[in-house]
Amino acid sequence: MSKVKYFYDSETLSYKKIERKKGRKLGITLLGITGCFLGGFILLLIYLNIPQIQTPQEKALKRELHNIQMQYGLLNKKMDQIQDVMANIEDRDNNIYRLYFEANPIPEEQRMAGFGGINRYKDLEGFDNSKLITETTKRMDILTKRLVVQSRSLDEITELAREKGKLLQAIPAIQPVNNQDLSRIASGYGWRNDPFTKVRKFHYGMDFTAPRGTPVYATGDGKVARADNRSTGYGNHIRIDHGYGYTSLYGHLYKYNVRRGQSVKRGDVIGYVGSTGRSEAPHLHYEIFKDDERINPINFYYGNLSADEFSQVLEKAERENQSLD
Structure with missing residues (x-):
């Protein structure tokens, strides 16, 4: 129950009850609500503009994201090394092995076939790190394709080597009389x-x-x-x-x-x-x-x-x- 307040009237030499005006009471209420909203808005602006202020969950997610980005970076470095090794193997395959066994070189277009035109990575778009994930996935797919082509080529070279051995043994290559x-x-x-x-x-x-x-x-x-x-x-x-x-x-x-x-x-x-x-x-x-x-x-x-x-x-x-x- 709210307290009733009185004031002393010197003319009548008596205490009179203080009557609150309804408009004033409403104004005080509105002023309080406005102050709360304003204070909350200021606090929100401070929170959004001070990155150091993070919840424990946000900190954990940020650490996890940073770790994933670092892992992708290491993966791309390893793929750089694998691509160099792969390019060396493909060069030897075309210019040594297939040349020796008189087989046609495998053109670059065939080794890279299947990666033009249609967008295979649409599902990976629309995220903060879409470019990193898309490029890494594409590089992995291209390397896988090149490995498959090279594996088939080596299978063919193996068969050609067997045939070459048989051919070298079959060709008349010595004098028939000592x-x-x-x-x-x-x-x-x-x-x-x-x-x-x-x-x-x-x-x-x-x-x-x-x-x-x-x-x-x-x-x-x-x-x-x-x-x-x-x-x-x-x-x-x-x-x-x-x-x-x-x-x-x-x-x-x-x-x-x-x-x-x-x-x-x-x-x-x-x-x-x-x-x-x-x-x-x-x-x-x-x-x-x-x-x-x-x-x-x-x-x-x-x-x-x-x-x-x-x-x-x-x-x-x-x-x-x-x-x-």
Whole structure:
């Protein structure tokens, strides 16, 4: 209950009750409310403009945000290092590995395919750190794509290496008769005098003179396609299919050491020097076919001849003398 106040009236020599005016009371109330709002507004302005004033929850969230930003920064530094390593691997892949195995380089457009046009990161927009998150996510996606492309490329290189190894073993790459067993190289690839007609004609192989019974070696891995005497002029002869378009022929043999359909390795003894068929003396007539076309065997002796030995063989093979078949 509010207190009743009185005042002393000197004229009437009595106490009279003080009556409060209603308008004044309302004004005081409004003034109080206005003061409260004004004070609150001032405090709000002070709070918003003084960043040091933070609630514990805000401080915790700010620390967490700062930690996430720092982690993203470290992640981007690591991606910089990974990109450098990746670029080095891609460069070696294109300019060494794929070049060596005669495979087409992978263009940059293929390694980066799928990241143009459509905006893949729309869901990450609209936040305070959208740019940082979007750029980092995009870099991760690009690196992942490049790793997938490079992994497939290395799988292809591995398969090419296996095939290259098989090819190197299959190519006829040694002399069919050992140097120590040779009497001489009687004739090489090119125009020579026929021993029977004395007319110049093209000689499609090389003649290795050696005593009858001298071992003849397979010059590369392959499978015996023929071992018979049913080809005019060659007498007893062997043909080895090496794959990859290569075939080698060994003519005028004394006898065989293999049969048709048999697999042989480079250096295996497949027969022995003779003088069967159209032959003037014991020797081995040797030919190489590539895609059914005869080619010069002189280019395929790098497997067991030194540089000096090859030079001597080359000199003898180029002499225009009489062939033995």
